[in-house]
Amino acid sequence: MSRTGAMSWRRGLVFLLPGLWVLAVVLWELLSPLGTRFIELLAAAPAIACAGTGRRQCVLMGGGCALLALLPFGGHDVPSGTRLGTCCAILVVVAASYLTTGRRLRLAAELEWFKEIATTTQRALLRPVPPRLAQLALAGGHLSATRGSLLGGDLYEALATPHGVRVVIGDVRGHGLPALATVAALLGSFRDAAHDEAELPDVLRRLERSLQRHLAADRTGHPTEGQDGAGAEEFATLLLLEIRPRDEVLVLNCGHPWPHRLTTAVTGGRCALTEAPGEPLPPLGMFPLPARLPPQRLHPLRPGEALVLHTDGAEDARDPGGGFFPLTLALTEAAREDRLVPGLVVQRVQTALLAHTGGPLADDVALLVLYHQPLALPTPHPPLASSSPCP
Structure with a gap:
């Protein structure tokens, strides 16, 4: 595989990873024979989306996960207060990830700006x-x-x-x-x-x-x-x-x-x-x-x-x-x-x-x-x- 093809494959995997995580959690919740709840793990999906792709997918993924947390799965008798708490936890993770990603993007933009200034300065000093x-x-x-x-x-x-x-x-x-x-x-x-x-x-x-x-x-x-x-x-x-x-x-x-x-x-x-x-x-x-x-x-x-x-x-x-x-x-x-x-x-x-x-x-x-x-x-x-x- 060429280097360009490998980079495209990695970008596609990073983009699909949050959705794959949500799908795995939902299937695990539905198919678990012990009645154990795993829906709280949905809180990790928006954080994964923010780390890998950006804030827009983080918000969309977080909203979807919050709605899924409110729905009963597999016939488990879970109090509505527990489902609501899970939904709130997911929304808190979404907000924290959104703010963290915004700060990371600002720092990355500032770093690129400073690198451009340093490169221009160094080339002016030791000119070709x-x-x-x-x-x-x-x-x-x-x-x-x-x-x-x-x-x-x-x-x-x-x-x-x-x-x-x-x-x-x-x-x-x-x-x-x-x-x-x-x-x-x-x-x-x-x-x-x-x-x-x-x-x-x-x-x-x-x-x-x-x-x-x-x-x-x-x-x-x-x-x-x-x-x-x-x-x-x-x-x-x-x-x-x-x-x-x-x-x-x-x-x-x-x-x-x-x-x-x-x-x-x-x-x-x-x-x-x-x-x-x-x-x-x-x-x-x-x-x-x-x-x-x-x-x-x-x-x-x-x-x-x-x-x-x-x-x-x-x-x-x-x-x-x-x-x-x-x-x-x-x-x-x-x-x-x-x-x-x-x-x-x-x-x-x-x-x-x-x-x-x-x-x-x-x-x-x-x-x-x-x-x-x-x-x-x-x-x-x-x-x-x-x-x-x-x-």
């Missing part, structure tokens, strides 16, 4: 990356470790600026809703600094100042989950990239995982970890940035190559037996295609990761794919033959 910037095709994806939340402590953004395409991916300490405020502070600062600052180190310094201001304001207010006041250690790992028009790639790494470089099957189909020479900087917020911040250079991003940026949740995800997720292997499978599609790479890695864990994630996971795909130039049409006037 554009499908294309200059010579790059892009796709991003995020998996939250918090149930019912779209976001958590991971962040990413890609912007076309006068200085080239600038990209940030980061991981704020912690995950889930308590980390959203820090994510918002960093993303807001990056979206301004990426356009305003001519040098990549100055963008990073703007992010550091923004994080410090946010943490200072937070510590003087309410400690977030997992903090113990002003002494709590807060930080964020960050990877800043700048891809220049001549395929140059500059990077500043603050304790973040290095990206992977993919090449398609046409050019050899492989996945390799891309690392710059030298040690990365400490995570942002743990120590002040040094006075000199020379950007490191990665190998140029050639046409047909892709950089896959990710947070450590992708590498640290474990299966029930404790085995780590083979991220490099999952990316290698994607690199065997003749043509890389960033959205499909993200989708396949996420699917493989969820299948590997087989349950809820322990940490948020963010992926961002940057694929160098030059625009195909239109084929020029052959010049039209000029016609000359007849002599």
Whole structure:
């Protein structure tokens, strides 16, 4: 049976259940050889109707059950006062169930409204990356470790600026809703600094100042989950990239995982970890940035190559037996295609990761794919033959 068919079958059963209950009680009352009264069990029918279908069926079912309670069944000599008491009990159950169901429906409507507000807010915070910037095709994806939340402590953004395409991916300490405020502070600062600052180190310094201001304001207010006041250690790992028009790639790494470089099957189909020479900087917020911040250079991003940026949740995800997720292997499978599609790479890695864990994630996971795909130039049409006037 398909999933849709199973859901339809369940809805039909829930709708028929109150009527089946009434029928069973009436037959039991009529056929009981001991003269025992079971008609009081009719009081459960309106409650079942309210729980399964709604208030309208509850009222109709309750009214029918109240009338049945007043009728003599099976020739039993039951005082009229007993029958009237049973009828009143059924009506009380109807009223209580009606009010309870109304409150439940109001709470459900409010919950849906708040979920819609939360979803809209989270999507505005971590907005989808554009499908294309200059010579790059892009796709991003995020998996939250918090149930019912779209976001958590991971962040990413890609912007076309006068200085080239600038990209940030980061991981704020912690995950889930308590980390959203820090994510918002960093993303807001990056979206301004990426356009305003001519040098990549100055963008990073703007992010550091923004994080410090946010943490200072937070510590003087309410400690977030997992903090113990002003002494709590807060930080964020960050990877800043700048891809220049001549395929140059500059990077500043603050304790973040290095990206992977993919090449398609046409050019050899492989996945390799891309690392710059030298040690990365400490995570942002743990120590002040040094006075000199020379950007490191990665190998140029050639046409047909892709950089896959990710947070450590992708590498640290474990299966029930404790085995780590083979991220490099999952990316290698994607690199065997003749043509890389960033959205499909993200989708396949996420699917493989969820299948590997087989349950809820322990940490948020963010992926961002940057694929160098030059625009195909239109084929020029052959010049039209000029016609000359007849002599």
